Amino acid sequence: MKIERSIGNPAAAYAGAPDFDIELAWLQECTRTQGFELSREFWLRRAAFLDRLALREAESHGVEATAALIRFAESAASGLVVYDTAHHGLSPKGSDLVAGEDHRAYVREQYRAARLA
Structure with missing residues (x-):
């Protein structure tokens, strides 16, 4: 899978994303719900929430302080x-998804695609 770097751009990916408080409340509610299964939506929204939070904090406090x-x-x-590899046939073995930043770009791409769907 090839990641389109323009889509991996945080500003484009997260335009119109819910406020942090709303997203955190949704994530907490999911994990408190009895019988909750970790769906793709949960993994995607969790990863996007943490990516957005890391971006915000790195901008405010610097990369070293938010490592x-x-x-x-x-x-x-x-x-x-890992979820997409197990459930959707994604193959991260290629050179495109080898590092943490590549995984974060993948999250941005998938978040944007889910929003537009």
């Missing part, structure tokens, strides 16, 4: 890649 949050966002993005 742990950035790694957490990369881990969440990797979770979406």
Whole structure:
């Protein structure tokens, strides 16, 4: 899978995204719901939320100060890649999805596509 770098642009991907408070409330409600299954929507929205949060904090406080949050966002993005590999035939073995930042770009691409669908 080839990531289109223009789509991986955070401003384009997250234009019109819900406020952080609304998204956090949705994520918390999902995980509190008995019998909740971790759906693709959950993995995507969680990864996008953490990516957006890491971007915001890095802009405010610098990359070095937010390194742990950035790694957490990369881990969440990797979770979406793992989910899509298992359920949707994504193959991250190619050179396009080898690093955490590539996974975050994938999240942005998928978030934008889901919003436009």
